[in-house]
Amino acid sequence: MIYILQNYWQALLYTDGYQITGAAMTLWLLVVSCAIGFCIALPLAIARNSKNPLIWGPVWLYGFIFRGTPLYVQLLLIYTGVYGLHFVHNTPMLAGFFRSAINCTLLSFALNTGAYTTEIFYGAIRDTAFGEVEAGRAYGMSQLTLYRRIIIPSALRRALPMYSNEVILMLHATTLAFTATVPDILKVTNDAYVATYAPFDAFGLAAVMYLCISFGLIFMFRRAERHFLAHLVV
Amino acid sequence: MFNLGGFGPQILAGTVTTVELSVLSLIVSFLLGLVGASAKLSKNRAARGIATVYTTIIRGVPDLVLMLLIFYSLQIWINEFTDWLNNLQNSIDFEVQLDPFTSGVITLGFIYGAYFTETFRGAFLAVPKGQMEAGRAFGMRPFLVFRRILFPQMMRYALPGLGNNWQVILKATALVSIIGLTDVVKIAQSAGEATFRTFYFICIAGAVYLVLTTISNGVLMFLERKYMIGVRKAVL
Numbered sequence: 001m002i003y004i005l006q007n008y009w010q011a012l013l014y015t016d017g018y019q020i021t022g023a024a025m026t027l028w029l030l031v032v033s034c035a036i037g038f039c040i041a042l043p044l045a046i047a048r049n050s051k052n053p054l055i056w057g058p059v060w061l062y063g064f065i066f067r068g069t070p071l072y073v074q075l076l077l078i079y080t081g082v083y084g085l086h087f088v089h090n091t092p093m094l095a096g097f098f099r100s101a102i103n104c105t106l107l108s109f110a111l112n113t114g115a116y117t118t119e120i121f122y123g124a125i126r127d128t129a130f131g132e133v134e135a136g137r138a139y140g141m142s143q144l145t146l147y148r149r150i151i152i153p154s155a156l157r158r159a160l161p162m163y164s165n166e167v168i169l170m171l172h173a174t175t176l177a178f179t180a181t182v183p184d185i186l187k188v189t190n191d192a193y194v195a196t197y198a199p200f201d202a203f204g205l206a207a208v209m210y211l212c213i214s215f216g217l218i219f220m221f222r223r224a225e226r227h228f229l230a231h232l233v234v
Numbered sequence: 235m236f237n238l239g240g241f242g243p244q245i246l247a248g249t250v251t252t253v254e255l256s257v258l259s260l261i262v263s264f265l266l267g268l269v270g271a272s273a274k275l276s277k278n279r280a281a282r283g284i285a286t287v288y289t290t291i292i293r294g295v296p297d298l299v300l301m302l303l304i305f306y307s308l309q310i311w312i313n314e315f316t317d318w319l320n321n322l323q324n325s326i327d328f329e330v331q332l333d334p335f336t337s338g339v340i341t342l343g344f345i346y347g348a349y350f351t352e353t354f355r356g357a358f359l360a361v362p363k364g365q366m367e368a369g370r371a372f373g374m375r376p377f378l379v380f381r382r383i384l385f386p387q388m389m390r391y392a393l394p395g396l397g398n399n400w401q402v403i404l405k406a407t408a409l410v411s412i413i414g415l416t417d418v419v420k421i422a423q424s425a426g427e428a429t430f431r432t433f434y435f436i437c438i439a440g441a442v443y444l445v446l447t448t449i450s451n452g453v454l455m456f457l458e459r460k461y462m463i464g465v466r467k468a469v470l
Binding site: 064065068069070071072073074076077080081082084085171172173174175176179186190193199200203204206207210211214215 | 291294295296297298299300302303306307310405406407408409411412419423426430431432433434436437439440443444447448
């Protein structure tokens with residue numbers, strides 16, 4: 001344990017001397033994939049609420065596929081599968097993108113969390129109280145203003161508890177990055193395990209670090225809920 | 235279109251392994267969840283404390299980390315234990331080898347037992363107290379009260395969460411291929427490497443999972459209807 005801590009503390013926290021590793025990499029994966037997932041999810045959730053089957057159909061299919069298959073399979077597909085396709089191989093831009101492990105990891109994580117987040121936001125938008133929308137219409141708001149001022153702010157607030165769950169599950173999912181050789185916490189501890197053959201010490205350390213990050217996220221989201229959902233606290 | 239290159243039977247075998255693994259893990263975690271929920275609701279402070287530590291730690295740590303932790307450490311612990319037994323009595327000389335399937339069942343069961351504990355805890359609390367008291371008043375023993383009264387009513391409240399957990403377990407079995415189990419993902423990977431059609435074979439693995447999740451969705455809807463018998467719903 002002491003040996004691992006002495007030799008790997010820097011790699012576990014932020015760098016191994018050449019690149020970002022460890023906790024910094026894990027947090028980077030989490031933040032970027034959640035940010036992209038959020039940006040995908042908001043328009044898709046609005047589209048999913050449309051009455052036109054040509055609009056909500058594709059969004060439903062996206063959610064069905066990405067929520068019905070394991071993230072590991074999606075990561076494998078994007079990391080090992082796509083690069084083998086001929087047209088990707090022969091297009092320099094695509095080949096450059098898919099050759100990098102971190103790009104593939106971020107893409108698959110973002111698409112996966114985007115699918116789950118779409119479903120969360122879709123439910124929140126659908127459950128908007130009809131009175132709020134009617135009041136907005138009565139003020140003469142256009143559809144865009146209605147969404148911008150009324151529907152989206154209140155839906156995001158109501159989605160916050162579910163969304164915090166999704167972010168924590170996403171933190172747990174970032175561990176898969178190590179199968180694509182991205183140096184996150186698990187990859188560093190796996191290297192430590194291979195070097196020392198002390199699995200309990202190495203992976204136990206990873207477990208403690210993930211536990212701390214989870215608790216940190218829970219604390220942050222609790223603060224956020226107290227701020228944004230203050231009107232619901234009895 | 236469906237040219238599996240002779241890998242069809244292997245993919246089928248891998249699918250069977252995936253289903254077996256998820257069903258066995260479901261059973262283990264279901265039982266652990268029942269025990270955990272009873273412990274969390276018991277009057278015994280030690281039982282409550284252990285159950286709370288169990289659910290908090292397991293749900294705060296990623297399942298892949300726990301899987302690697304348990305898979306590699308468990309074998310070492312078992313070896314140490316059998317060595318100790320062998321030293322104790324020289325006539326006993328045996329060893330236990332954990333294969334990826336067994337340790338997959340143990341780890342997945344152990345991890346999702348924590349999620350089931352929370353699901354069942356909520357469901358236990360949702361059953362009216364008077365029901366249990368009536369059972370006791372009829373002279374039923376605690377186990378009979380559990381079997382005839384608490385369990386059937388609790389399942390109604392637990393089913394949505396249970397179905398959710400089942401889908402998560404089904405998808406988590408893909409992780410077990412990382413510790414060396416030849417499930418559908420592993421076979422798709424090796425088939426892809428052998429034929430240079432990785433994309434195609436991984437899509438097949440994904441399709442297998444899609445079929446499995448869709449079927450289980452149907453079964454869950456059926457079960458939910460079965461356990462909702464006798465419940466009046468408000469007409470909106």
